[in-house]
Amino acid sequence: MPQSESSTFKTLMRLVPYAKKAIPRLVLGIFAGIAAHMFALAIPQFLQDLVNSLVAGGVDALIPAVGFIVLLGVMEAGFVLLRRWLVLTPGTHVEAGMRNTLYEKLQDLPVAFHDRWPSGQLLSRAVSDLHLIRRWMSFGLVLFVANFITIVAGLFILFTFSFWLGLIFFVTTVPIWIAGFAFEAKYKVVARLSQDQSGDLATRVEEAVHGVRVLKSFGRGAFAASQFSSQASDLQSTEMRKAKAVANIWLYLILIPELAIGLSMLAGVWLVAQGEMSVGTLVAFFATAMVLRWPTESLGFLLSFTLEAKTATERFFEVMDELNPITDPKSPKQVADPKGLLEFRDVVFRYPDAAEDTAPLLDGVNLRIQPGESVALIGLTGCGKSTLTALTTRLYEVTGGSITIDGVDIREVSRAELRTLIAMAFEDATLFSSSVRDNVLLGNENENEADLKQALEIAQAQFAYELPDGLDTTIGEEGLSLSGGQRQRLALARAVAAKPRILVLDDPLSALDVDTEAMVEDALRHVLKDTTALIVAHRPSTVMLADKVALLEDGKITAFGTHQELLRNSQHYRYVITSLDEEQKEREVNI
Template identity: 60%
Template sequence: MPASQEQSTLRTLSRLYTYARPAMPRIYGATAVSLVASLVSLAIPQVLQVLIDGPLAQGDSAQIWPVALVILALGVLEAILIALRRVLVLTPGTHIEASMRNSLYRHLQELPVEFHDRWPSGQLLSRAVSDLNMIRRWLSFGVVIIVVNVVTIIIGFIILLSLNGVLGLIFAVASIPVLVYSYVFEGRYSNAARRSQDQVGDLATSVEESVHGIRVLKAFGRGPFALSKFERQAERLRGTEIEKAKAIANIWLWLLLIPDVAFAVCLVVGVYLASVGQATVGDLVAFFATATVLLFPVQSMGYFLAMTFDAKTATSRFFDVLDSENTIVDPEVPTSILNPRGRLTFDDVHFRYQDAPQSHDDLLNGIDLVVEPGETMALVGLTGSGKSTLTALTTRLYDVNSGRVMLDGIDIRDLSKVEVRTNIAMAFEDATLFSASVRENLVLGRPDASEEEVAEAIAIAQAQFVYDLPEGLDTRVGEEGLSLSGGQRQRLALARAVTAKPRVLVLDDPLSALDVDTEALVEAALRRVLASTTALIVAHRPSTVALADRVALLQNGRVTAVGTHADLLAHNDHYRYVISSFDEEEVTA
């Protein structure tokens, strides 16, 4: 995973403006309303000064009630303004969060498979949930209160200095160590916050892997091992959270202690000034009432600073994903195939995975292969020879490093991804289904497929078991289809590929989980489909090879031989070796 380049807090958070722009009028309004509420709270002590030095000092009871009513009105106004602030910011924050989450999901769908190979799913999940939730809370609440608190503190200090210069100066001097420690706090807390949120992602990954692999863990009795690993990660996260808590506790110590000490010193000095006639009782009441109003803005700064640094970290993590380059994109002016025939060509194709050692040869090291329209080509080779990788290049799950993959003579990079994936459909050995109905899974590649076409695909894949499910085609399958057997999942995945009615059908050993009798029925039905469809089939069984018109032998990153099964069996030693290994696998099975 890429680590974000260190940036200032302001610069990092400013990147949120793109998403927050539609909500800014209401955020500005909430800030203004909240600021007026703070000014109202600062005005109350000044009215108290008038009350004490005026009607109360003069014993004029008739003037007390009007002033008291003014104080009551200011208090009610402050409460109304605070409620209005909450109304203004509550809805926009959720809209911003939804917009950012949609943007993240959209980008994840666009990013190449190579990105997902490198990023743990738990890290992506934590960014889509906890990080965006943190950003929403900061935009809806934190940023407004921080701005209002800063302005309130500045105005409040001006009022304190105007009420009594000596006492105001004491408060101003006392604020200096708070500012210094706040600067130190940013560095300590930001590092811990980043580690904490990364560790949350790692923990989510462990939970997800354990849940998905629960059958394996139980089968091998490795539950205690998984628990031990989880406990170690949780303990590291706990340690980081304690580190954050200590940093917050330290700044809270300063934010609570220094104002209280300044308050006590001012109280002593204020009493002395009043005793020598340099301050009135009303001055002191107004001063200390104003100072009390300022206590919350000052003391809450620790909490809001921590929230701000958490939001900075969350923003940085969010843009870690958004800044990831999508290398598989549509051309500026896509070419189009008007009457696709399905001729699939690999022209000097080279490919290596991004994290492969540079000292190693390319996994695919100059593939040259042509599959003619309507032809069925079987692709065979030893384990690790690159068969599945080659098939993944046909739909641009990965892009070639050099060379070309062509459809009807056109480089697929010159076509839109939609057109490529409309004309070429895949069925994988590891059949993945989604938490949706059987019908929704079957028409994933062609949502407008008719009921007759779906029924035909089900028959070809020998997936008639779907009609016996509790709600037939409307039955929802469990997460990743794990409520079904491996063979059932493979048959549904094959039916999904057939339903798409592509010009080219790419099958990555889609029958490996089927029993011999079912496989024979599927192969017989597939022959009818493949009679008019170009097909590239990764074969691990002799029976799958028998479906093919020709066979391509993959060896050392190259296609070393192409011919009929009989010709290769008669003249190619390596092909005979590969086929014999198939036989051994079947005997073992």
């Protein structure tokens, strides 16, 4: 038990660096909280004098006593106000700071991390877990400490009233601590389970929303709902286990102090009867014991709150502790006057979670692309073409070998510089919710209007001018929905507008119709004249764009040369790129 206690403590201590600025105010807040409780405790103290003096029949005692109690009441409220003022605003700063740090970290972590982590889990960490930690820090922690000290102080006061009564009261409350420890052990587990299950549920929600078109076209809404429902019901039963643990601890937290009061009453009345205690003292004793009831009862919920904060903290640090293998070098090199010579040397790549006994996806790729040369990358679907393009900007890191630009290893330049040298267009065109202009100029340092215009023209994306607000139309998630072809053209324009030395295009024209494709290709040719390019292609038309063709097969470049050369010499190339098999030719003839 002490072990788990210290680990809860240790975990929560990890929050200290994030809460540094808030700590002085938190500590003051705790003092203010204690002061407020003390004043609350003091009120019954004066009741004792008052009742005693009333027994003596002194009118003069009444007014000052009432005055005192008013004063104490004002002080209590004042300190509660102070506590809240001290503690709550800095708490929100801590939350915001942690959220920004998490976001930064997540953006920094490699794509491989994001492949592994469902974004629902990330979302639940960034929003609900941090929300919980903030509430705990500015509310749970402060009350926990303040209430604890109040209880100790209250017990002390009880002892001063009467040693025996105090002792009885104290001994009777011991089982609370035992119940508390048992509770901690149980609750920690379910609290974590429940947070993870909420994260899974969030993932399920996210997928169902993003995949709503698929679910709709297959009419599988009900099926998805039943899956969701069964997950929600798992979460529900976990929540019930939590509730049961809480109800259990409440049972003890209510029962035990009441038993203590009952027994003290027995003893107290007996003591008064024996003449060892005044009536006033007995009244004050009970009043104090009553004041202690709330802090004692609240321990249950504060304890569960603390445990939830602990697991939320753990979940936060699971992401923060993630090592990023793809970092900037200590002293980054500059590629001075980049020419754009892109070279792959014995590049080996295996996905980190691939089985040990399988061959690497890329197994010794050697490819040299001269400055200004454009190379089409051809290969069967799933052979690693897209992966190879992702390696160039270190979205993934090579497992072996190296990639160099003008002879400099890409791991020796900063990621920002590398990604300035190389611009990419992905097959699934990701657009962000902002204007067309912002989307296209995303990689353009100077946000140059002429570049924007030119890029839109090259990508045949002139349709953008005809959108409701022209180039200022908001597109993407929050904005206008564009067709697949339109999105792809904007993504292509974005890559072109970045004016990179090297263009890496992953099947950039797949969603375009034949006419548009031809126009884009004509325009692209001008750009490619003096830009190094690596273009993943499936269609002969796209291959025509490039000067050379590289054939990727079984993780290696097995053929490299012009389209005509490869057609002549490589059977696999003919298999991959020739669309007219015998059967089809016959049909063609019929047409």
